[in-house]
Amino acid sequence: MSRLLLIAAVVALAAGALIPAAADALWLAGTVVSLVPAMVWAGKDLLHKRFGADLLAVFALAGTLLVGEYLAGVVIGVMLGTGQVLDDYAKRRARRDLSALLERAPKQARVRIGHETCTVPVAEITVGQTVIVASGEVVPVDGRLLGDGEFDESALTGEALPVRRARGEPVCSGVVNAGRATELTATAPADESAYAGVVRLAEQAAAESAPVVRLADRAAAVFLPVAVVIAAAAWVLTDDPVRAVAVLVTATPCPLLLAAPIAITAGMSRASRLGVVVKHGGALEALGRARTAVLDKTGTVTIGQPAVTDVLTAPGFTTQRVLELAAAVEQLSPHVLAAAVVRAAGSVPPAEQVEEQPGVGAAGLVDGRQVTVGKPSAEVLPEWARAAVRRAELDMASMIWVSLDGEPIGVLLARDEIRPDAARTLRRLRMAGIERIVLLTGDRLDNAQDVGTMLGLDELRAQCSPVDKVSRVREERSRAVTLMVGDGINDAPALAAADVGIGLAGRDATAAARAADAVITDGRIARLADAVEAAARAHRIAVQSAGIGIALSFVAMAVAAFGRLAPAAGALVQEGIDVAVILNALRALLPARGRQSKAVAEVLHRFAGEHEHLLPARQAVRRAADDLSAGLTPQAEQSVRRAYRLMSDVLLPHERAEDRDLYPFVAKLLGGPEATQTMSRGHAEIERHVRRLGRHLSAADRLDPDQVDDLRATLYGLDAILTLHFAQEEEDYFTLVR
Structure with missing residues (x-):
């Protein structure tokens, strides 16, 4: 409807300008055509007890018809149609769709009947039947194992490592058989099993989530009564209905109908360039206003695989x-x-x-x-x-x-290791306006506590079921606008329940991505901070554009109320206001910071790759220290010499290259050489420990037992420094890659 309205209004406006003799009739038709859908949209708002921008457009269009200002009416129609087309475009980016949950669920399963095995639809499995699940298959129904088995339960519980289940233990539908083929006795039909419960929970959460109130409607709720009061006052005090219509025409909330959607749509485009597809404008607005972030653990802040x-x-x-x-x-x-x-x-x-x-x-x-x-x-x-x-x-x-x-x-x-960019991402979230960060996981408490300590979270909840996650998200929503980030099937209901859900593309993430309002396409958690920063900036620009437009509209309304501005002229003035605020809104397309040069990205990628190749050298240090625990054996001495050789020939050249080639680039990005000074000091400490190790080895052809204590202290100290230093570089420097 919005596209047809825009086409009809533009055609009527252009035809009237080209055929002056029929201009009034054509503009009248364009105004009437514009009024009909405007009344439909305004009626929907009223049914939901919303007094939005569309209602004010109805008043303005009706006023132009009453006083015969058809040119002003068709201009308003063009602006109304343009705003609706922009809004519809944002909504069409995707719709909240939970079909992926059903797509992943197996449609058929193998059951044993007597001595025969046959394939039947999952919906026909009955309690007590023996179900055979091959390696790599999804368990179709809840059951009890007839033999030992091993299962990947990460999709439902967040536990990244396989879980062994003994004969007689229950197993839930939706988990993956990570071992050899196994058999189970069905304890519930498919529609009453755990997996079906997650699907229903996600659908219920999506249905119960209140729609996001758009910026334009929030502003119009205040702007509308003020404009009507001014128009009524102008009519009553001057007994001139044309002045009232002129006020309504200049009060047409075009900055709300155009500038705010343009800023939000531009923000969506900017987020897409950063690797985050936002499905609709309301999601971007909510993301820009979010103050609480709820995060899943496995696959979100951790890598998600052992x-x-x-x-x-x-x-x-x-x-x-x-x-x-x-x-x-x-x-x-x-x-x-x-x-x-x-x-x-x-x-x-x-x-x-x-x-x-x-x-x-x-x-x-x-x-x-x-x-x-x-x-x-x-x-x-x-x-x-x-x-x-x-x-x-x-x-x-x-x-x-x-x-x-x-x-x-x-x-x-x-x-399952923490993502190298997780801690930096969370710091950036706080700088972007997130005030509270909560971790929810189905994993065990001891596994989750290490993650929470490393990331500096405000709250951590372990062993959460999908129901628990939904409950916690709703609790956080009652206090502040809340975003939820997850990647697993068990996260889908919570994503649907949040003000804005963000899914990470990747393993077992299709359901989360479909249930979410936005999707991080490359699976990098750093994109979350990029999206929040882009959304917050787009929201600020939208508010600024709407504010400037409304302020200028109030000035025009005052002029019209005093009879200095006719309705048609008022429509043209409003057009000028629109151009100004639209140009301002388009700034949301631009990056907030200067683009990172290709040379910087190449250097960061180069040294990040070298860190992976240096892992054996780092492990050799710890291995040598451990071997010395049994005394100065030939094996221990060989390990110490190997560790020293790897440090001297492989690791130290890497550290010197970082000082020479990497840190100057990083210093420019972070504002000066002081930003890398502590890391250079770490290089010096690493080299000091390696030299000390070398002095031990050069003192004689063979090591003496009295050297063992200092050697172990040196090696363990070197291992601790390397672990901390590499973690700092990976978190603070290599995550700068965009």
Whole structure:
């Protein structure tokens, strides 16, 4: 309707100008055509008890018809149609659609009936039937396991690591079978299972969420009665209805109908360029006014998938050898931890006779020797392995045991790490106007507490179900405009319940993206801060444009009330006001800061990539210190010399290159050399520890036992400095890449 209105009004205005003899008739027709949809829109507002900009447009259009000022009427029609087209365009960017929840749910499942297996629609599964779930498939209904199984429950609970379930334990629909094929007894039909409950919860949350009150309507609620009072006063005091119409024409809220939507639409365009697709203008306005941010943990502020963070090995085995053996038998496994092992190893040797062993792991032959990855194959663990277990418990990491010919030779520690740009993003959110940041997760409290400590959150809630998340979001909404960020199926209801939901594209994120009002397309959490900054700026410009336009309109209304401005002239004056505020509104398209140069981006990318390649060198330092715990053995001395060699030949050249090539660029971005001074001091401290280590090794051909204490202190100190220094660079510098 809005597009037809605009076309009709423009055609009537142009035709009247080209055919003077029929101008009044054409402009009258254009005014009448404009009045009909305006009355429809205003009627909808009144039904919802809203007194918006469309109602004032109806008064102005009706007034022009009553006093015969048809030119003014058709000009108002053009402006009204333009504003509605802009608003409709913003809404068409996407609609809140939860169909992805249903798309992910399996449509068919395999059930065992007697000795036969057949495929049936999920909706036909009945309680008590035996359901077979293959590896990688989504569990279709709630059930109880008939054997041990392993499941990826991250989509529902936020737990990034696979969860083992024993025979007889319940398993919820919607989780993914991360192990071998398993069987379960259905305990609920599909429409009463956990996954269906999440779908219903999301639909209910979307239906109950109050619509965002647009800026134009909020301003019009004040502007409308004032304009009507001025127009009525001009009519009563002068007994001239033309003056009243002139007041209403100049009071037509075109700055609200045009400038505010243009600023918001420009802000949406700006956000899209930054990698955030905002689905409608109301979402951008809400994002610009948000004061509370509610964040999911797994996949949002953390990477969302486990990564090997450390490798502890038996005496006589190197880290790389253990990784290669593990990756050889894991490279074809669908297990979520298998991918982490292969990524950490880099090079993968061939393996033969590889098979998955339920409840144990993967096994195969590498160079003719039996390699098992998963649980430890030995009943009694050696001392180094018991120390590894204690280390895993302290680090709250999952353990992946690697055994060779039945003897454990190493254990890989895996964790879901915090995103490098998460802390900086949260600081930017606070600078952009977010006053309160809350973390909600279905994960365990101990895992969540480490994340909360690192990110400086205002509140943390663990072990939250989808219902709990919706409840908490509603509670936050009662206090302030609230945005919710998430990436999983379990986040979809909370995203729908928030004032503005933001989904991260990525693994298992389709449902979240569909339920959200905005989507971060590249999955980088830093884009959240970009979007909030762009939205806040667009909202400020929209308010400013509307304010300037309304102020100028009041001046024009006063002039019209004193009879100095005819209705047609008033419409033209209003057009001039529109041009001014529209030009101001278009500033929302421009970046708030200067664009980052290509050279700076290339340097940041280069050194960020080098950090990944330096991980083995950093791990060698910690490994050497750990090996010295057993005394000055040949293995320990070899580890110390290897660590020193890697520090001297690989890491120190990187640090010197950063001082020479990276920090000057960063200093320009952050306002001066003082911004990088503490990091340069970190380089100096790293080099001092490496030199101390070198003096130990150069004192004699072989190390002496009395050197062990200082060597361990030096190595552990170096490990701590490297960990902190690398984290600071990754958080403060490498996240500057746009």
